[in-house]
Amino acid sequence: MSKLVIVGTVAFDAIETPFGKTDKILGGAATFIGLSAAQFDVDGAIVSVVGGDFPQSYINMLSSKGLNVDGLEIVKEGKTFFWSGKYHNDMNSRDTLVTELNVLADFNPVVPKSYRNSEVVMLGNLHPMVQLGVINQMNDPKLIILDTMNFWMDNTLEELLSVIAKVDVITINDEEARQLTNEYSLVVAAQKIMQMGPEYVVIKKGEHGALLFHENEVFFAPALPLEEVFDPTGAGDTFAGGFAGYLARSGDYSFENMKTAIINGSALASFCVEKFGTERLLTLTDKELHRRLQQFKNLTQFDIELT
């Protein structure tokens, strides 16, 4: 089993969906990534920052899931990053109501010494300079995975490109892949992104699944068709966390094993959306995950005789 470093936000979210609304609840990319990766009992460390308003009980909960929190800086006099959003009726689009960076504005990530030789680094969505700061503290990791979003393409493209050049895997959604490359075809977009640095490109299509590209090969992981999506918040981070966690546990970073890692990420994401925030991940059992992986297998496997 390899060690895993996770950088990203640890946050308060207030969420409104057609099914209800929450007060400030636990959220943030690193939180979802960590809880998802923790499903594989990896030795993972969260590198992030919170304010004095962040409950110790949340930190204890992360620790209890086996996540190291030595790199989770607490700025006593500061406030935790806060995001509030409202989903539309189709759950495929949302309005951001509030974004308060707070302690995140001046964040200098510090990777705990004992994790600087981790094999796997998961860079959750954050300012590219913070992501770069983490990369620079690592001792020759075997796999760096980058998640990012259009906000950084719009505002810090040069810095983002310098990070993209240094990573092995990028996860990005379909519209972002098109924006980054000015190509409509996802196949062509993926080829262009591979020329920017990453050997592997994962394009997330939400309810339409995800594509994994590597050289001239491609693998497709469907999303599980669901009767109801209760709250999509954190689904993408949960997907990335499952992907990174599965790979870290196995220590096998081949294309073949990434296929299985993506299916695991998709399965975990399908749980995430069943309840508000991190709620469903916190109660998830191995048995439930295995049952869902079997559903993914039933969903996609077919017999064909090829002559």
Next chain:
Amino acid sequence: MSKLVIVGTVAFDAIETPFGKTDKILGGAATFIGLSAAQFDVDGAIVSVVGGDFPQSYINMLSSKGLNVDGLEIVKEGKTFFWSGKYHNDMNSRDTLVTELNVLADFNPVVPKSYRNSEVVMLGNLHPMVQLGVINQMNDPKLIILDTMNFWMDNTLEELLSVIAKVDVITINDEEARQLTNEYSLVVAAQKIMQMGPEYVVIKKGEHGALLFHENEVFFAPALPLEEVFDPTGAGDTFAGGFAGYLARSGDYSFENMKTAIINGSALASFCVEKFGTERLLTLTDKELHRRLQQFKNLTQFDIELT
């Protein structure tokens, strides 16, 4: 091998895409369905109507593919159905420029006597009353497959529902499934459609693949990620034709075999969009199809150890 009856339009199409435009070329639902099903060497009959302006060479070509044309009525003094459309840059939407029903306006389908005991009936997109007319001429077929579209939901909903009640499989796109049921979730929509009659529901999602529902089971067939879609015209019909043709050849109408049939339909559709109209289907070899089926297998198969 079972016999197959195909009803649908045989038409002239004039197509404009970002890659070019055509004069009046061969098109129509029954044409694409027939050419796609013919890939499986089935004994299929086309039931349709054309005008005196329809070239004998097209009819000869259909015959040469093993398709029976005794049910292809020729109205000497009439004109063939004509459709013209222009695709937008993303190829996912199009404007219809011209629709001339012509001989289709008074079409009374006649299934050739020797095909009334066919096991499989493929009802291509047409007026529901024409589809019903074909069903009523059949002697207890084992599998009736219905393709339809929103136009009939908007204009002849009651007639359409009476046809839906009589079929075993319906193929429909995602937006149409939502319109028919007033449900956003495709899982819930499929359940509602099954309550209307069909035991199997195929929901087509274009570039996002297709879902097959049966009782509480679901199967997902991806679309092949393509560098370029040259002309989407006829892709849905080609999909349906491959599905019907594969099932007719095997004579096995189980859910398991339908999975393989859908993959075959998807593979054939992926060829259809490579050139204008029927052009690519006409030159398609078994070897090319097998190679593409292998690509679908590579695209979706993964290893998972379930404990």
